[in-house]
Amino acid sequence: MFIKNTWYVACTLDELAALGDKPLGRTICNEKMAIFKGPDGQVAAVEDFCPHRGAPLSLGQSCKNGVRCGYHGLEMGVDGKTVHMPGQRVRGFPAVKAFAVVERYGFVWVWPGDQAQVDVAQMPVFKFFDDPAWAYGGGLYHVQADYRLMIDNLMDLTHETYVHATSIGQPEIDETPCETKIDGDKVITQRFMDGIQAPPFWQMAMSANGLDPQAPVDRWQICRFTPPSHIMIDVGVALAGHGGFDAPADKKAYSVVVDFITPETETSHWYHWGMARNFKPGDAALTDSIRQGQGGIFSEDMEMLQLQQANMLRYPERKLLMLNIDAGGVQSRRVIDRYLAKEQTPNAQAHSADPQTEAKATA
Amino acid sequence: MFIKNTWYVACTLDELAALGDKPLGRTICNEKMAIFKGPDGQVAAVEDFCPHRGAPLSLGQSCKNGVRCGYHGLEMGVDGKTVHMPGQRVRGFPAVKAFAVVERYGFVWVWPGDQAQVDVAQMPVFKFFDDPAWAYGGGLYHVQADYRLMIDNLMDLTHETYVHATSIGQPEIDETPCETKIDGDKVITQRFMDGIQAPPFWQMAMSANGLDPQAPVDRWQICRFTPPSHIMIDVGVALAGHGGFDAPADKKAYSVVVDFITPETETSHWYHWGMARNFKPGDAALTDSIRQGQGGIFSEDMEMLQLQQANMLRYPERKLLMLNIDAGGVQSRRVIDRYLAKEQTPNAQAHSADPQTEAKATA
Amino acid sequence: MFIKNTWYVACTLDELAALGDKPLGRTICNEKMAIFKGPDGQVAAVEDFCPHRGAPLSLGQSCKNGVRCGYHGLEMGVDGKTVHMPGQRVRGFPAVKAFAVVERYGFVWVWPGDQAQVDVAQMPVFKFFDDPAWAYGGGLYHVQADYRLMIDNLMDLTHETYVHATSIGQPEIDETPCETKIDGDKVITQRFMDGIQAPPFWQMAMSANGLDPQAPVDRWQICRFTPPSHIMIDVGVALAGHGGFDAPADKKAYSVVVDFITPETETSHWYHWGMARNFKPGDAALTDSIRQGQGGIFSEDMEMLQLQQANMLRYPERKLLMLNIDAGGVQSRRVIDRYLAKEQTPNAQAHSADPQTEAKATA
Numbered sequence A, B, C: 001m002f003i004k005n006t007w008y009v010a011c012t013l014d015e016l017a018a019l020g021d022k023p024l025g026r027t028i029c030n031e032k033m034a035i036f037k038g039p040d041g042q043v044a045a046v047e048d049f050c051p052h053r054g055a056p057l058s059l060g061q062s063c064k065n066g067v068r069c070g071y072h073g074l075e076m077g078v079d080g081k082t083v084h085m086p087g088q089r090v091r092g093f094p095a096v097k098a099f100a101v102v103e104r105y106g107f108v109w110v111w112p113g114d115q116a117q118v119d120v121a122q123m124p125v126f127k128f129f130d131d132p133a134w135a136y137g138g139g140l141y142h143v144q145a146d147y148r149l150m151i152d153n154l155m156d157l158t159h160e161t162y163v164h165a166t167s168i169g170q171p172e173i174d175e176t177p178c179e180t181k182i183d184g185d186k187v188i189t190q191r192f193m194d195g196i197q198a199p200p201f202w203q204m205a206m207s208a209n210g211l212d213p214q215a216p217v218d219r220w221q222i223c224r225f226t227p228p229s230h231i232m233i234d235v236g237v238a239l240a241g242h243g244g245f246d247a248p249a250d251k252k253a254y255s256v257v258v259d260f261i262t263p264e265t266e267t268s269h270w271y272h273w274g275m276a277r278n279f280k281p282g283d284a285a286l287t288d289s290i291r292q293g294q295g296g297i298f299s300e301d302m303e304m305l306q307l308q309q310a311n312m313l314r315y316p317e318r319k320l321l322m323l324n325i326d327a328g329g330v331q332s333r334r335v336i337d338r339y340l341a342k343e344q345t346p347n348a349q350a351h352s353a354d355p356q357t358e359a360k361a362t363a
Helices: A013-018 A147-154 A157-163 A171-175 A200-208 A284-314 A324-344 B013-018 B147-154 B157-163 B171-175 B200-208 B284-314 B324-344 C013-018 C147-154 C157-163 C171-175 C200-208 C284-314 C324-344
Strands: A008-012 A024-028 A031-037 A043-047 A061-063 A066-068 A082-084 A098-104 A107-111 A135-143 A179-183 A186-196 A217-226 A230-239 A252-265 A268-277 B008-012 B024-028 B031-037 B043-047 B061-063 B066-068 B082-084 B098-104 B107-111 B135-143 B179-183 B186-196 B217-226 B230-239 B252-265 B268-277 C008-012 C024-028 C031-037 C043-047 C061-063 C066-068 C082-084 C098-104 C107-111 C135-143 C179-183 C186-196 C217-226 C230-239 C252-265 C268-277
Touching: A008 A013, A008 A024, A008 A031, A008 A252, A008 A268, A013 A031, A013 A107, A024 A252, A031 A061, A031 A066, A031 A098, A031 A107, A043 A066, A043 A107, A135 A252, A135 A284, A147 A230, A147 A252, A147 A268, A147 A284, A147 A324, A157 A171, A157 A284, A171 A186, A179 A324, A186 A324, A200 A217, A200 A230, A200 A252, A200 A284, A217 A324, A268 A284, B008 B013, B008 B024, B008 B031, B008 B252, B008 B268, B013 B031, B013 B107, B024 B252, B031 B061, B031 B066, B031 B098, B031 B107, B043 B066, B043 B107, B135 B252, B135 B284, B147 B230, B147 B252, B147 B268, B147 B284, B147 B324, B157 B171, B157 B284, B171 B186, B179 B324, B186 B324, B200 B217, B200 B230, B200 B252, B200 B284, B217 B324, B268 B284, C008 C013, C008 C024, C008 C031, C008 C252, C008 C268, C013 C031, C013 C107, C024 C252, C031 C061, C031 C066, C031 C098, C031 C107, C043 C066, C043 C107, C135 C252, C135 C284, C147 C230, C147 C252, C147 C268, C147 C284, C147 C324, C157 C171, C157 C284, C171 C186, C179 C324, C186 C324, C200 C217, C200 C230, C200 C252, C200 C284, C217 C324, C268 C284
Parallel strands: none
Antiparallel strands: A008 A107, A024 A031, A031 A043, A043 A098, A061 A066, A098 A107, A135 A268, A179 A186, A186 A217, A217 A230, A230 A252, A252 A268, B008 B107, B024 B031, B031 B043, B043 B098, B061 B066, B098 B107, B135 B268, B179 B186, B186 B217, B217 B230, B230 B252, B252 B268, C008 C107, C024 C031, C031 C043, C043 C098, C061 C066, C098 C107, C135 C268, C179 C186, C186 C217, C217 C230, C230 C252, C252 C268
């Protein structure tokens, strides 16, 4: 069960561009979609099912009407209604579901749920994507685990000491208690480590930023969850005693770890990860170097999450512990559960329509 | 559910020859068979299950009694009865099912159903295989899709425009209506396109046949379905205005696309495809070239069919459209359904026996 | 269903050593275990499930308290109780199951069942492992088949003629009747072939042992099954007429084929195979050569067993034949069934505890 009346990252604009006029087939919250550049150059998404013979529309290609099925040439509009098919009258053809799409921050965002409730105003805002003082680099992993295991992982960075011992982990992390706060639907878990040695990844960042990598630092980790499953983590180090997170820019190396976690099925998800930094934004080589480092670090989590998932499927009756360090994940799941309950109320469902006949315009 | 009291292509004689004295294990209509050269040089087929310990007989080898199990040396006759086993009295051993076999046209044909109803007179006749004025080349694909999706595909060549755009597809195909006729148990779907430019594949064939590949042509496609699942397609081009299909031999390039579609399971099949041509029959290089071209074209269909199958398993409740262009597949399925109903009647079943005890001589 | 209150080979000490301080994850009788060197240098085994968040402990590493989870640093003792976790009080944490372990003969042995019934005195005794006049070499195969199919295989060497025709098989094997005896819980199947030519593998052993490989020999095979699933096979050849099995050492080449068969799931097992020989024990190159030969021979059985298993899953209702040559396997299965029945009696179960709360010290 997923929150479906909300915005998820479906893919990057780069992924789509790399395919040329071919659509991208992707499943999001159990909805199988064909995502493609529509006739007006705007990205659109429709159910990946041709109403003629059930072929995946993602095997077709973009066309002036929307997307053309690669089997017999049916042309589907961005609203999920058949526009044209050679030699056929298409008026009575059943529509497929069309998904509202927003292009923003280099990503394609989709609303997989009830299209009558689509609300562009609910799109989350991330200022650093539009600020030239910041640079961004990231990647995508397909993870065979419940997306909530990734939320647990990211809302408790204690694991860095063990999973990422050679890059960002250090003993001080699990020696320092973390604090979890709830602010409406937001969950914040933070930890401050003062007067410590920076771990390898941050030494690299300090050097890149013109700081002595061996100097003692104040380090912070501030994990911010917002529903459905976006996690922004303020991370950084400042030369010790200059105010930590609030230190002036030339005394610190500061970034935001960006995590867009998109459920695929009950036991798999798409993990768009990245890092936005507010130093040396024009240094493309540094962006690549950080992306490579972060990609390596995050791949260390994947085996753990996938085998944790396997263990949970094997022992479905076992209850896991919820310790203080788990509070970030526990509270985030409570927010998710609240949203799920809200979506399941009859009132919320009153607007939802049958996927086969529903065909709303994309945003 | 399959028509089982009929002849299917099991394999080519070449496949069997390549294995030497090893049997070929193959599943046809859910019947697992070991196919081998029997003691008289004739091909035989028995259930791929040794009655001793259940080992697959296809791991054994041909022997003077039939096939010898590769585990403990049980020797099975071509009738499914154990003939010999070292140190054992085999009289009471349970028999396995033996399948009637016919070798014809370079193929091994089997009758997977009730062996009491085997009827060699029902073997289909294809004159071009025995006519020296014709040459034949072909191949085999294993397709993870219901065999009826392949019938749909071949009984509606509209898809050539989209799936095979660079070889045999051309816009005129879906601009020209097709006509479907029923003749008893045969279904014929045909399309005639006059005064057009030949597509790349046919330009090659015209050149090979000494015709100007740029000349305008009359093109025809006549798909002929016969149960259980054989489809012969008359295809060709003639210099425009010389009578099309009926033009003299030196004015046309003419072939028969041969499709023997053999169900494996409910969602997979063996696809023996090939082309018989009535020009330059002695040109082996041309045969190879055509085979290669056709193999490439037919492999384009495989991804489509397999993902169409996946979509149909995902949305089992959805009804597909049946348009005029689908009439060939729809009518062919009706013939299949009629045959299936006939096989399920009590009278037809009166002859079928328990597989474990049944052991009929092969044809 | 497996005999669980008994000792099985879990792995070799070499396998564990190769992993350094990483545990070995292995499933035995459906029990998922993390096997590791404990703080005292002794091998220990606990359930492969961290009570904190369900991560596999086998992804962690050995530590002074036992094994440390690789996710958040929980430290598990060899008794399955949590000893330490950074920043946490662990007293109330649920224990996981700990498995009694014995290190002997180069192997790690575990007792997967009720830990209250652990009995080191039940460890089987194999004198050749400790005798400097003997050498041992072996290997491990993972086989996708019910472990009892391997018992059947080894308790009936008739199959050598067919499966291993080029190495140890010879026609005399299935021409010579075998004899099966039951001695309490032991089952013995033996065959004596006098005055024959040695097959290739034994010719090599004769040469290695200074005997003329072309001389006629008396050959023996004495398969000895003991529960749960250990099979020792006395195999050898002596120069004909010198007493066979009882011939003096300089007239024979004599070995014991060692088979430790450890169930993994209902349809898979771990097969530790090897050969102990009482000639040229110091010749490491000979040990390697024999291991290589034996590994090749035993790999020939794997395809057969795995496809036999597939056939049995496909035809679950079919009964297999039980011939005289199958008596060894049939009788061994009877012993297993007797043990299983004994384990299922209420009295035997009175000692078993819930895996989640049970935490017994390892032996």
